[in-house]
Amino acid sequence: MKQFRPNTFRLGFMLFLCVALFGTLFVKLFIVQFINANEFNQRAKQQYRKPNEEIPATRGEIFDRNGIRLVTNSITYDLVCEPEKISNPDGMGEAISSAIGIEPKIVQDRLKGIGGTKSYTIIKKNLDSKIADKIRSFGFKGIWLETRFVRSYPQQNLASPLIGFTGNDNHGKYGLEIDFDKELSGESGLRTYPMDSKGIAGRTYKVLKPVINGKSLYLTIDNTIQFVVEEELERTCKEWNAKGGACVVMNPQTGEIIACVSYPTYNLNDALNSNDNQRRNRALNYVYEPGSVFKGIVTAAALELGKIDDNFTADCAGRTVFKGYRLFCNNRHGHQEKLAEELKNSCNMAFMKIGQLIGKDLCRFVNDFGFGKKTGTGAHEESGLVKNSRSWDDVTIATVSYGQGVSVTPLQLAQAYSALANGGVLMKPILVQQIYDPNKGTFERNAPQPIRQVVSKKTADHVLRLLTEVVDMKEDGVHQAKIPGYSVAGKTGTTPKTTASGDYQFSKFDCSFCGIVPSDPLAPQKFVVLVTIDEPYKTTASGGRINPFGSTTAAPCFKRIAERILSDLRIAPKEIK
Template sequence: MSRQQNKSMQTGAWRLNLVRSGFILIAIGLGWRLIDLQVLNPDFLRYQGDARHLRQVPVVAHRGMLLDRHGEPLAISTPVHSVWLNPQVVAEDEPRLNELANVLAVSVDNLRSRIASNARREFVYVRRHITPELSEQVRALNIRGVALQREYKRYYPTGEVTAHLLGFTNIDDVGQEGLELSYDALLTGVPGLRRMVRDSRGNFVGGGELIRPAKAGENIQLSIDLRLQYLTYHALKSAVERHNASSGSAVIIDVRNGEVLAMVNQPSFNPNNRAGLSSADFRNRAVIDLFEPGSTVKPFTVVSGLRSGLFDEKSIINTHPGVFRVSGHNIRDFRDYGMIDLATLLQKSSNIAASKIALEVEPRQLWQDFANFGFAQESGAYFPGEAMGSLPDPSVWRTLDRATLAYGYGMATSTLQLARAYTVLGNDGILMPVSFVKTSGKVRGKRVFSSDLMRQVRSMMKLSSQPGGTATRAAVSNYTVASKTGTARKAAAGGGYHEDRYQSLFAGIIPADNPRLAMAIMIDDPKGGDYYGGLVAAPVFSEVMTGAMRLLNIAPDDLPDHHLKVAQQ
């Protein structure tokens, strides 16, 4: 063998050994890496696998229910599904996207655009809160990267009847208006957390591991009596339609504890379908809208006159000739009532007599007496957007201001505040905080007037709904009613008042001798002839309270004599 051949063989052997050594080193390296991953440091692969297939998924908490005082559901969160997709899994050219778009009634171009524009994201909603039927159709398509997520949708069984009172939630079940907003913190639950396994198609499988359970929101039992709410809703709606009015509101309060038993507005809306509505449609007029209360405040003027010591129930006021000139302005009565007492003042609703009382009472005292009825103060209900109203400081009053305040001009209040003011008359001089939640135990109020004074004025107010009074259409068979009508001219935007636009008002207490309920009604801008409070608003009170007395099983206090004898037997 030549030297050259020997050298070639040595070179070939060296190369072979080098290759063998390389393979051996690679095998040793792979073996070491395998031992490292499987034995010494197994968490690495577990982490990588978990990162690709495990997700911590929020568990949606159930929102608490709103219930009426008898446990009837007013707002319920029902389980629904929402459709979402993972843009990193779903291909833009996925052939079944057309079918998905058809099922969900969305544009397939929009679907593809959302996939493309969210390529770095793993979660994009396609459509929220779909019906169970659509959920099944989406599930049957079995598209990789498209999944269903369980959520909750708020449902309002009573619809328009409680719309302004309850308000509503947004698509994420967060309170936006009304009591849903007031009590959102209590109603909202605490979300849970679950570790879920995701398959190769991007869908979650199995029950997963519960890391933290969801905590449901609290149920809240409201003071509202759904039966009275329905009665009030239908009576107010009928009156607004009958008189072609712009709007209306009504509130019923339990005089004993300040609980709101009914609150309605017209026009209303369907909280289950708010398409095409604006924010103005959601405004709770009973709490937010302010107006001059007109003659409904005359009982408060009488209270102030009696408290001053300058007047008593036998005092006679001269209203002749039916016109009273104050600071160059004429204050008029409906007709010349001549010489009248305080009870007749309320029965006939004399502006002149009320003004003469107000002009005799010291201004600061008059202001304080009105304030004691809760005007220009928070009601204690903490309803979103609640308006406090206004009661101008007496230091800026002119003589005319005092005279017109006596019959409700120059101040502003809401339907809720007016109803609350009448609870003071009904609760023998105690001002209660207003509550939308059913109370337990005794509620503390503030005594602002003597009980004897309140009973004295209530007795005078009973004449209003009796023959010869302005509120005969508010009468309730077999029950005494202490009430007052009001008819106020609407303020014009540029100042002054409209000549032919009014707000029809009524406020009353029933039964007058043993009060249980106070109700205030405001009907805005009635058209077609009738506009007096006694003709437009008073009948609403009669209709509602006739039903309320029966539903609440309140004993009659004005039975005819032969009925009284039967009852005593």
């Protein structure tokens, strides 16, 4: 039997291979862990860095009805850096600071990651294209420019309380910018940068989710008429030292809002320096008791029900006690034999009597004319205040009949008078004429929308005739609204403001005028103008106070506005026989 002898050569060779293999592995690990640690650390960071990037959507623009830009987008640049890739922050900081107007020490600190992170630090935002070109010319590594779109308002103050503005995130904060933020914003897309075998993202990308750019708004506002109204309203508010004012111009046949004005205004390009009073859109959100201007609506309700006619008589002693409440008129008008005379006198006692004849049906008419609810423009607006029908007692009916005990917005009042100018048909107010979708190249139009027939055409035309007579009466202050060559129907309102507890302040007033021109029912083209002045006052040379009225504040403002609109729309005059 043979004795087994191990092959020492083969065993030695295998042992050598094992030692060499483990030795090589050890050396490699040593190199990775100690010699090339920084290089592999950077590769690891790059590999775990997300290769996906958001594609920002372009925010939609806003235009007037004629295509004039009210809001657009401007390109701005943010200068950012990756401090860990910057080898000479002090030298780079000196050069960059001279271009962007920041002290070198601040720039140098940011290049070192102070105020940010080692992988991403913002040096300065909102650089223009000239400065961006200067930065590019340096050719520095570790810094780059990020492009952003920011809002730009070429008309500056025009319609500023209506339009509003965006925040730093380019989303709406006020006005139409926030009311239609969803439509204007669009949806961001997503792209990915494929990585190579070393885990480094390439320059080419693949779209994972396509961007959906924001839609643009085309308003019913006429840029020129808006400017005219703003100019005249500001003139009146300054002349009367008013706290503020509002004006709405409407096309009664379509419901389109031609001008939506609030005073004071502010520069949209410097919105952060504005205050709440300037940002407030009074045309849609100022809630007040309308006073005697409401009598035009009450007259329509009474005529529609057949409760009164042109020969309606009433007596006025200037005050009365009704159901235990003291109710007042602005004067002692005595015996009045004509409805037009009672409208001219703006007699509260006469309209209390009319209100009692209407009864609780008045609540129905008030609601049918659109009061107590939002008009549905899509913009933020108040609904006003109309009591629930079950809460209407005789006192409520009496006070609402002369415009107290009910609260409205300027837009609601303009809408109601537009129904009178439109044969009794209430139209839904339109603020956005159409919306353009750039992704599909299509327009979505808001067509005129009748809401209801509030009163008959016969009644509406009758009220127009009565209110035209009121403006034509030379002995009345409202005659200041008359425009030579045109028929004008309208009514004033002067209402004391209330305190938080509900008491009337007879030193502070809301003064209004709502007018229709031309008021001829057969006129092919007409418009409604509602002017409201908040707390107007004047003082005499001796320091005495001049009490304001709708006839002395809002009516003259209406006249100047209407004259300029008639000229702009080229509506020819026609002498009234």
